[in-house]
Amino acid sequence: MSLSVDIRKRYKNFSLEVAFETAPGETLALLGASGSGKSVTLKCVAGLLTPDEGRIVLNGRVLFDSAARVNLRPQARHVGYLFQSYALFPNMTVRQNIEIARRAETGGGSGAGGQTTDDLLRRMELTEQADQYPVQLSGGQQQRAALARIYAYEPELLLLDEPFSALDTYLRENMQAELLREMRGYAGDVVLVTHSRDEAYKIARRLVILDAGRPVACGETAALFHDPVTAQAARITGCKNISPIRKTGDTTFFAEAWGLELDAGREVLPAHTYAGIRAHDFGLKGSMNSFPIVVEDVMEGPFDKNVLFRAGDGGGGRLWWITDKGADVREAAALSIAPEHILLLQEK
Amino acid sequence: MVLTPILISLKTASVAILFTFVIGTALAYAVNRSASERLKAALDAVLTLPLVLPPTVAGFFLLYLFGVHRPLGVLLGAIGVKLVFSWPATVLAAVVIALPLMYRSARAAFDQVDPIYLQAARTIGLPESKIAMKILFPLAAPGLTSGGILSFSRGLGEFGATAMIAGNIAGVSRTMPLAIYSAVAGGRMEDAYEYVLILVIVSFLFVWSISIFSETRAGRYRLKERG
Numbered sequence: 001m002s003l004s005v006d007i008r009k010r011y012k013n014f015s016l017e018v019a020f021e022t023a024p025g026e027t028l029a030l031l032g033a034s035g036s037g038k039s040v041t042l043k044c045v046a047g048l049l050t051p052d053e054g055r056i057v058l059n060g061r062v063l064f065d066s067a068a069r070v071n072l073r074p075q076a077r078h079v080g081y082l083f084q085s086y087a088l089f090p091n092m093t094v095r096q097n098i099e100i101a102r103r104a105e106t107g108g109g110s111g112a113g114g115q116t117t118d119d120l121l122r123r124m125e126l127t128e129q130a131d132q133y134p135v136q137l138s139g140g141q142q143q144r145a146a147l148a149r150i151y152a153y154e155p156e157l158l159l160l161d162e163p164f165s166a167l168d169t170y171l172r173e174n175m176q177a178e179l180l181r182e183m184r185g186y187a188g189d190v191v192l193v194t195h196s197r198d199e200a201y202k203i204a205r206r207l208v209i210l211d212a213g214r215p216v217a218c219g220e221t222a223a224l225f226h227d228p229v230t231a232q233a234a235r236i237t238g239c240k241n242i243s244p245i246r247k248t249g250d251t252t253f254f255a256e257a258w259g260l261e262l263d264a265g266r267e268v269l270p271a272h273t274y275a276g277i278r279a280h281d282f283g284l285k286g287s288m289n290s291f292p293i294v295v296e297d298v299m300e301g302p303f304d305k306n307v308l309f310r311a312g313d314g315g316g317g318r319l320w321w322i323t324d325k326g327a328d329v330r331e332a333a334a335l336s337i338a339p340e341h342i343l344l345l346q347e348k
Numbered sequence: 349m350v351l352t353p354i355l356i357s358l359k360t361a362s363v364a365i366l367f368t369f370v371i372g373t374a375l376a377y378a379v380n381r382s383a384s385e386r387l388k389a390a391l392d393a394v395l396t397l398p399l400v401l402p403p404t405v406a407g408f409f410l411l412y413l414f415g416v417h418r419p420l421g422v423l424l425g426a427i428g429v430k431l432v433f434s435w436p437a438t439v440l441a442a443v444v445i446a447l448p449l450m451y452r453s454a455r456a457a458f459d460q461v462d463p464i465y466l467q468a469a470r471t472i473g474l475p476e477s478k479i480a481m482k483i484l485f486p487l488a489a490p491g492l493t494s495g496g497i498l499s500f501s502r503g504l505g506e507f508g509a510t511a512m513i514a515g516n517i518a519g520v521s522r523t524m525p526l527a528i529y530s531a532v533a534g535g536r537m538e539d540a541y542e543y544v545l546i547l548v549i550v551s552f553l554f555v556w557s558i559s560i561f562s563e564t565r566a567g568r569y570r571l572k573e574r575g
Binding site: 046047048073074075076077078079080081083085087088089090091092100101149150152153 | 462464465467468469470471472473474475482483486487
């Protein structure tokens with residue numbers, strides 16, 4: 001029992017062609033930049049947009065099938081949708097917002113499980129706010145109220161559309177933790193859409209990476225971050241240094257963008273046309289792959305330093321190095337990269 | 349000064365606004381929900397026509413439809429109703445002339461409701477009728493109300509179409525605007541002054557109430573600005 005999506009939708013200068021499945025009870029993230037088609041995908045699943053063709057099946061129920069001319073109304077899909085702005089009805093109190101979502105019939109949902117509105121208010125710590133209007137609530141309370149409304153509806157699937165992107169950093173981290181806690185009581189599948197690799201990593205076990213309307217990688221979140229396989233996926237998972245390469249030996253290659261010859265410590269295959277190095281992975285000490293650097297620019301963050309440098313005599317392109325606050329970056333004359341931290345990547 | 353024109357005007361405008369409000373809102377709702385942008389534009393144009401055409405043109409069309417020997421007039425005659433030059437004709441004229449104001453106000457009011465609330469309502473399974481009654485109409489209430497007040501005021505001041513189809517029969521269809529015309533035509537300027545004064549004051553109060561009303565409504569779901 002799970003969600004299976006295989007849809008295509010064309011716009012004037014953009015086309016979406018995406019297919020993925022969830023395992024039962026799983027949290028899956030669609031990760032991609034804005035314009036990658038991830039929100040459109042989510043809206044197609046909820047029935048708020050209609051794909052041109054394809055098939056969407058939830059727990060054995062066909063929600064959409066262009067061949068069989070099936071297109072269930074959003075009301076008939078039993079899919080909960082957490083909007084970025086929460087979309088609480090401003091003319092209703094928190095209690096009324098939750099009450100109105102109760103299904104008349106007893107559905108086969110997996111959220112509230114026969115909980116009363118008071119149970120839900122207690123569970124979401126909103127008892128005191130029950131008779132307040134959405135404008136009177138904090139961001140966190142609004143999110144909890146929106147989730148309570150969704151749970152009252154007992155959906156079979158929960159869709160989260162960029163739930164934190166409207167928040168500032170401090171609030172975002174608190175609310176991520178809160179959302180993870182609240183979702184523990186939810187037995188259905190969850191699909192999260194986000195452009196933040198941190199968010200995807202923290203919340204989702206499995207990941208589909210979208211780029212320009214196409215899935216470019218898919219798999220276990222941790223494994224995908226460890227080995228993104230393609231250059232696109234590496235970029236979207238936050239790898240800042242990517243260069244086309246030319247193989248020079250069994251395990252060695254020349255990175256053309258950086259003007260560096262490096263040893264990957266494992267065989268470089270003909271399919272490997274790119275290499276990637278995450279900015280955190282450079283070290284000051286290390287015997288393998290050591291090279292002199294010319295520091296060009298230093299940007300100090302609150303807890304780290306972002307360094308832009310060129311390798312060797314400064315003839316190659318720029319690379320990013322992120323290091324801790326205490327490092328004496330200006331004095332650094334050489335860096336090294338451990339072979340296991342070199343990502344060998346394919347073009348597509 | 350004779351009081352009947354004042355009473356007739358108030359009665360006409362009050363009954364007319366019931367029809368105008370319901371029909372205008374229903375038309376706006378239907379057009380808002382229609383998928384085709386081209387159809388929307390066409391209907392918008394047709395339903396706005398009475399606003400820009402001289403009321404005498406609207407009156408001409410009404411006479412053309414409801415005249416004693418015209419199709420709808422014959423139909424009404426068969427059930428014993430003679431519409432032209434009667435009091436109900438003043439209501440018909442006021443409805444037709446005020447309808448575009450109500451329709452356009454309601455269209456704008458529905459348009460400014462963030463569609464995300466309607467989408468959210470659909471994803472929690474609410475039927476469209478319930479979405480309209482519990483979410484769309486309440487959120488559009490300020491715009492619908494000001495449209496209603498505008499339409500009422502317009503109905504109160506209706507002259508041209510009323511003269512064409514309802515005539516100017518004292519005690520039957522002589523509304524305030526027609527009484528002013530008659531008073532001036534008959535050289536009784538003092539009578540005209542009084543009707544003019546009453547119309548101006550009443551219309552001003554209604555139109556003024558729009559801004560007061562929309563201010564309090566707008567503040568209802570919004571907190572005071574906080575830094």
